Amino acid sequence: MVWAVACVLAAALHAAGASCISGDACDGGENAAMLQGHRQRVAPQSVLSTAKVNRTRRGHTAFKKGLAALQTSQSSSAFQINEDGVWNTYFLPGASITDQRTLEYGINDKYFLMKYDTADSCTAGNFEMLQLAGKTFSATVYLNGAGCGCNVNFFLVAMPASSPGEFGDCYCDANCVGGNCCNEFDLNEMNTHALQVTNHLCGDPASHETCDGNGSPVMKFSPALFGPGNANTIDTEHPFNYSVQFRETDSESVLVTVQQGEKVISNTMANSALSSMWPQLSSGMVLVFDYWESSDMTWLDGASCQAPSYCSGNKAQVSNVHITTNALNA
Incomplete structure (x- = not known):
């Protein structure tokens, strides 16, 4: 319908x-x-x-600085990820990065994790394909006041598409933004009032008809657990550590944990659609950092916000990204 x-x-x-x-x-x-x-x-x-x-629509890549700027940004776009204790260097072309480990991004920013500092989003070999099955992805997040109407997120997609889409790149997701469709896993979509994790599985071939644009399953934290102010378990006015664990012993569920000092909240998201995403998580997906706004983000933050809401536009930070094999933590 x-x-x-x-x-x-x-x-x-x-x-x-x-x-x-x-x-x-x-x-x-x-x-x-x-x-x-x-x-x-x-x-x-x-x-x-x-x-x-x-409820689950996001934007498209904005090469606001132009391809030339992206291609000549050189070391400024270098971004390090700690993988099982080793800091490996990748690139987020066009991004604002401090000390190679802290990404700062704002409204309309969107960056792909690349092996090379290039704006070519159609060559598969240019992307770093993260294989997260049996691993835990974690990062420190500072929302910096990005409140109602904001959507700060990072997610996984099965890029690149086989041919350029409407905007000339090879981006794809489960909502077929730009015309190309593919599997998508939202590691999170968040603002200071809400946090959501969503699995978007596509059939074969991926299309508007076979992709689950709304997502199943969907996991949220209630406002009392996650929100601005010390009345919440996690006070989103301050940085927190965020992790998603893909457990090899249970491919039908993921464990989401948020920690701030000694305070910890966690929740498990589960159903058979996650098991069907497991082969994609094993073969590799592209990490995308994204930030967008809407006057009606109530599908995400409606428990605390009302429409219309206007995103403050405060730039958020994601830093200290780690990918750890679960067996090493046993």
Whole structure:
């Protein structure tokens, strides 16, 4: 039913001369404004209001600095990840990185983890393919006041697509942003009021019809556990450590843990769709850092926020990224 509504919307947008990304939500709350680098692509409100909001839509790569800038950024985009005790150097072309271990990013920023400092997103050999099955991914996160209406996230996709999409790159995800579809696992989507983890599995071949754009399963933390202020177990006004564990002994679940000093919250997300994602996690996926905004982010933060909300735009930081084989922690 959702897909059918999306098709009707796409036709309406085309007729209106507006440009709405195929497979994306285009209503007054969560519209094309979230597509990084393409925020001017907002359809008239009379057209947008006909669609149902789909809760898991993100933007598209914004080469705001131009390809030349990305290709000449050299060591400034070097980003280190600790893998089983060894700091390995990769690249986030175009990103603002401090000491090679701290990424700072804001609204409309989107970066792919690469083996080389290049803007070529269509050559498979350029990407670092993270194989997270049987491993734990962890990082220190500082949201820096990115509140209601903000979506600070990092996630995994089965890039690159076999051919360039609408924006000339080979990005793909389970919502087929830009026209290319593929498996996607959201390690998190968060702001100071909410945190969500989502699995987006696609069939073969990946398409609008076979990809689970909404995601299943979905895991959230309640406001009392995660939110701004010391009344919450995790006070999101301060940095915290965040981890997702993919357990080889149970491919149908992942363990999500957030720690801040001695305070710890954790939750398990599970169902058979995760087991079906396991082969993709084993073969490798591309890590993407992304930050977007919407006046209606209530599918994420509705327990604490209301629409319309306007993202503060405060730049968030992700640092001290570790990938650890679970057996080494046993």
